[in-house]
Amino acid sequence: MSFPWANEYKPSHPFMQWMDERLPLPRLVYNSVGGGYPVPRNLNYFWNFGFLALICLTIQIVTGIVMAMHYAANTAVAFDTIEMTVRDVNWGWLMRYMHANGASAFFVVIYVHIFRGFFYGSYKAPREMVWLLGVVIFLLMMATAFMGYVLPWGQMSFWGAKVITGLFGAIPFVGEPLQQWLLGGFAPDNAALNRFFSLHYLLPFVIVGVVVLHIWALHIPGSSNPTGVEVKTESDTVPFYPYYIAKDGWAVGAFLFLMAVAVFYFPNALGHPDNYIPANPMSTPAHIVPEWYFWPFYAILRAFTQDFFFIPAKLMGVLAMFGAILVWFFLPWLDKSPVRSGAYRPLYRKFFWVLVVDMLVLFYCGGAAAAEPYVMISQLAALYYFAHFLIIVPIISAIEKPLPLPYSITEAVLGDDDAAQLAPAANA
Amino acid sequence: MAETEGVRRRDFINIAAVSAAGVAGVGIVIPLISQMSASADVLAASSTEIDISAIQPGQAIKAIFRKQPVFVRNLTPKEIEEADAVDTASLRDPQTLAERTKEGKENWLITMGVCTHLGCVPLGAGEGEIKGEFGGYFCPCHGSSYDTAARIRKGPAPKNLEVPEYEFTSDTVVQIG
Numbered sequence: 001m002s003f004p005w006a007n008e009y010k011p012s013h014p015f016m017q018w019m020d021e022r023l024p025l026p027r028l029v030y031n032s033v034g035g036g037y038p039v040p041r042n043l044n045y046f047w048n049f050g051f052l053a054l055i056c057l058t059i060q061i062v063t064g065i066v067m068a069m070h071y072a073a074n075t076a077v078a079f080d081t082i083e084m085t086v087r088d089v090n091w092g093w094l095m096r097y098m099h100a101n102g103a104s105a106f107f108v109v110i111y112v113h114i115f116r117g118f119f120y121g122s123y124k125a126p127r128e129m130v131w132l133l134g135v136v137i138f139l140l141m142m143a144t145a146f147m148g149y150v151l152p153w154g155q156m157s158f159w160g161a162k163v164i165t166g167l168f169g170a171i172p173f174v175g176e177p178l179q180q181w182l183l184g185g186f187a188p189d190n191a192a193l194n195r196f197f198s199l200h201y202l203l204p205f206v207i208v209g210v211v212v213l214h215i216w217a218l219h220i221p222g223s224s225n226p227t228g229v230e231v232k233t234e235s236d237t238v239p240f241y242p243y244y245i246a247k248d249g250w251a252v253g254a255f256l257f258l259m260a261v262a263v264f265y266f267p268n269a270l271g272h273p274d275n276y277i278p279a280n281p282m283s284t285p286a287h288i289v290p291e292w293y294f295w296p297f298y299a300i301l302r303a304f305t306q307d308f309f310f311i312p313a314k315l316m317g318v319l320a321m322f323g324a325i326l327v328w329f330f331l332p333w334l335d336k337s338p339v340r341s342g343a344y345r346p347l348y349r350k351f352f353w354v355l356v357v358d359m360l361v362l363f364y365c366g367g368a369a370a371a372e373p374y375v376m377i378s379q380l381a382a383l384y385y386f387a388h389f390l391i392i393v394p395i396i397s398a399i400e401k402p403l404p405l406p407y408s409i410t411e412a413v414l415g416d417d418d419a420a421q422l423a424p425a426a427n428a
Numbered sequence: 429m430a431e432t433e434g435v436r437r438r439d440f441i442n443i444a445a446v447s448a449a450g451v452a453g454v455g456i457v458i459p460l461i462s463q464m465s466a467s468a469d470v471l472a473a474s475s476t477e478i479d480i481s482a483i484q485p486g487q488a489i490k491a492i493f494r495k496q497p498v499f500v501r502n503l504t505p506k507e508i509e510e511a512d513a514v515d516t517a518s519l520r521d522p523q524t525l526a527e528r529t530k531e532g533k534e535n536w537l538i539t540m541g542v543c544t545h546l547g548c549v550p551l552g553a554g555e556g557e558i559k560g561e562f563g564g565y566f567c568p569c570h571g572s573s574y575d576t577a578a579r580i581r582k583g584p585a586p587k588n589l590e591v592p593e594y595e596f597t598s599d600t601v602v603q604i605g
Contacts, residue, residue, distance in 0.1 A: 159548065163569060166546035170586075181461075185470045186494045187547075195464065282490055282497050282541075284549040288569045302570050305584050312586040314545055370571035370583075 003222065005234040007035045032219060038237035039244055040225035042413050046120075047223070048251035049113040051244075055252055056106035057211065061204050063099040064148075071151065073197035075190045078153040079278045097267040098259075103145050104270045105259055107293035110138060119352050121340030122224045128332040129217040135328045137210050142294070142325075144203040147196040149291055150188070154275035159288050161188040161196070167301075170318045187281060227412045228340030229405055236409035287369055295366030296359050297321050300385065302370055303378040320382065327389045334389060337397035344403040348396050355388050475605030477597070480536070488553040490541055493592060493604045497541030499553045499565070500602065503576060508534060510563060511577035521588045525577040528591050538594055538602065539578045543567040545585035550574060565589065 009030040011017045020027055030036045070085040070092060072078060085092040114134070117123055123131035150161045165188065169179040184191030222231060231237055238244075262269070270292060274285045290298050304317035311319075342349045358381050365378040406412035476493045480500055483489055488501035503511075511525040529537060541549050550565035550572070551557040560566030560573035562581045567573075572583030579588040594604040 159569075163546040163548065169547070181465050183466075184464055185466045187496050189470070189495060191467065191470065281495060282492065282549065284551075284568060286551075286568050288548065302584070305571075313584045314586045317584060370569065375571070 002031065002036065002219070003038050003231065003234070003237065005237075006031070006038050007239055009034075009036055032215065033245070034241045035239040037219065037240040038231070038234075039223050039240050040231055040236060040409050041238045041243075042225050042227065042409050043223070043244070043247075044226050045251065046112065046116040047225075048248055049109050049116060051248040052109045052251055052255050053106065053113055054211065055255065056102060056109055057204065057207060059098060059102045060106060061208075063095045063102060064201070064204065066095045067099055068201060071197075073151065073194045075153060075193055075279070078151065078193060082152045093267075094263070097263045100271065101259065101262045101267060103148065104291070104293065105255070105262070106141065107145070109255075110141065111293075114138065115356065118355070119342040119349075120224060120226060121228055121335065121337075121342065121345075123332045124335065124340050125332065126221045127218065127224060130214060131332055132329060133210055133214040133217055135325065137207055137214060139325060140203055140207050140210065144200060144207065145291065145293070147200040147203070149275075150193065150196050151200060152275060153193060153279045155277045155279055155283075155285050156272045156275040156288070158188055158279035158281065159284055160290055161192060163288065164290075165192075167318045167321075170312070170315045172315070224340065225409060226341060226343060227406055227409055228344065229407075229409055229412065232408045233410070289367055292363075292367065295364075296362035297324055297366070299362040299366035299374075299378040300324050300382045302366070302375065303382040305375060305379075320386075324382075324385060327386065331389065331393075335393050335397050337400060337402070339402040339405065344405055345396075345400060346403060347400045348393075351388065351392055351396060355385075358384050358388070475603055477601055477603050479601055481600035485535065487555075490549075490553050491604070493540075497549050497553075498592065498604055499537075499539050499541045499578070499589070501537040501539075501553065501578075503535045503537055505535075507563065507576035511575060511579075514575065514577075514579075520580050520586070523577070523579060523588055528577055528579075528588070530596065533596060536596075536602070537576075537578060538604070539589035539591050542590065543569065543572055543585055544580065544587040544589065545570055545572050545583070550589070 009020070009027045011020050011026065016026060019025075027036075067085065070081060070089050072081045082096065086096050087093075089095075117131065117134070146160070146164055150157045161183075165179050165182050168182060169175040171178060180186060182192075183189070184195065225231075272289070272291075277285075289295070298321075301317045301321040304313045304320060306313055308316050337345065337348065339345055342352055361377060361381045362385065365374045365381065368374040476491055476498070478489075478491045478498075478500060480489075480502070483500065483502045485502050485504045486507075488499055491498045491500060508525060516522040516524055525534060525537075528539075529535075541553060543550050545567065546569060548567050548569035550567040552559040552565035552574075558566050560582075562573050562575035564574040564576045564578050564581075567583065567585065570584050572585035573581050574585075574589055575581050577588075580586070592604050594602055597603050
């Protein structure tokens with residue numbers, strides 16, 4: 001589905017015509033990421049991050065397949081095979097550090113992508129399904145990243161696995177059997193390592209599948225844009241190719257530059273030194289933390305230190321941590337404001353930035369030791385986090401007086417004189 | 429067709445086929461789920477014998493039981509006194525020291541070295557490790573503090589450190605499991 005003025009795929013080469021009548025795959029590509037997909041002309045750089053996320057997923061899958069060629073999922077040798085890959089395998093160090101830093105890069109990109117959605121109201125009708133699928137992708141990413149971090153079987157790998165599977169032990173009645181079922185034993189061991197490897201290889205391809213649905217759902221109404229005003233005429237859009245392919249290409253170049261700086265000069269900056277110690281089930285590292293991209297949610301997990309009526313603190317923490325992401329599923333219905341873009345929502349915009357600061361506070365506390373004042377700060381920040389979504393956003397959408405919206409994207413870009421409104425499309 | 433009432437042959441075949449497929453589906457899901465549970469070699473009865481003769485009062489050792497740490501601690505009279513002085517009604521998981529040890533062997537506190545919060549190994553059994561503000565064990569992961577009877581006193585852990593099945597086979601040997 002697309003706008004009526006979308007360019008039509010017209011293969012000129014006889015082979016492509018022959019192909020188009022039998023398997024119209026080139027037509028699908030043309031209409032999805034080619035000249036046949038009209039996109040609002042006013043997208044800013046924040047709209048590059050979806051494409052960057054796709055690049056990250058590709059890097060992770062390619063380097064990951066290479067890593068799997070040299071890795072052995074056995075507790076006796078797993079740690080050594082990673083070191084062997086880095087030291088002995090031709091270019092193994094590059095593959096390993098691209099994969100490890102690529103995971104961090106993926107989360108940087110996806111957090112910008114998600115917060116772009118928060119600010120510009122990308123989750124609102126008619127794009128709720130795009131948003132819901134995006135949250136599913138984020139959950140799959142978290143599961144994949146967690147299991148990947150376990151595979152080197154260092155100290156952080158082992159204790160991360162123990163703590164995270166311990167979360168399931170908090171569920172009443174079925175918790176302990178469930179945890180033993182997940183691990184295939186009483187503690188993380190060979191059975192757990194093997195299944196984590198199997199799933200770590202599987203889930204990225206599940207992510208690819210959901211990404212296809214995510215883009216499919218996006219292309220029904222078409223991309224949103226910084227004004228939040230829907231596309232009205234042809235002059236509001238430009239074709240994805242060449243305009244946004246070129247712009248995304250520029251962003252990919254900038255991204256790869258930063259990625260290269262990390263891989264070549266700071267390959268271990270985001271890792272944890274303790275993970276270069278082989279796993280030891282008898283000794284917990286003094287300061288056990290997950291990877292940085294889980295810190296905000298880890299802080300919420302740790303914020304619950306007191307039983308809440310009949311619910312134990314441990315279960316509350318687990319529920320709150322998962323709830324912190326699950327609440328995103330309800331966002332399209334919690335925010336009832338018909339205005340999408342934060343640019344025209346003076347009150348919402350302020351609280352958006354408060355949420356950003358709140359997330360950064362949680363991030364900092366999640367990486368800090370489990371002691372005061374961080375526990376107290378985490379509790380306040382976690383409380384505010386839920387208040388933002390469940391109380392503040394619904395109230396704002398009820399009382400806010402939005403700024404006047406531009407008539408169209410073209411008007412927003414070129415001003416409101418008659419000539420501008422009548423300007424032909426850039427691709428005409 | 430004239431046959432508009434009752435069960436037709438085709439309906440029967442339809443229901444039978446779908447039912448058979450359903451049974452087959454459930455039949456294959458059971459092994460697929462069950463294979464993830466602990467395998468026989470993991471479950472194989474494991475018991476550990478520990479020689480405790482060398483543990484002086486105030487000392488503790490870490491042993492391994494089911495691939496998890498076990499703490500064996502020889503409490504000092506002062507630590508026993510501290511544990512007995514606590515009003516059990518004020519505890520999150522009310523238990524007396526006597527309930528957590530064997531009769532006549534109240535100085536031998538044997539617990540799993542697995543924090544009941546999320547499974548880290550608490551500090552306090554090793555030489556020179558911090559014992560937390562209640563003098564027992566301290567979990568560095570999320571700050572749970574246990575007292576000298578290894579009862580939860582502060583932090584997110586819901587329960588006291590678990591006391592495994594064990595018996596003294598002699599005055600100096602204890603068998604766990």
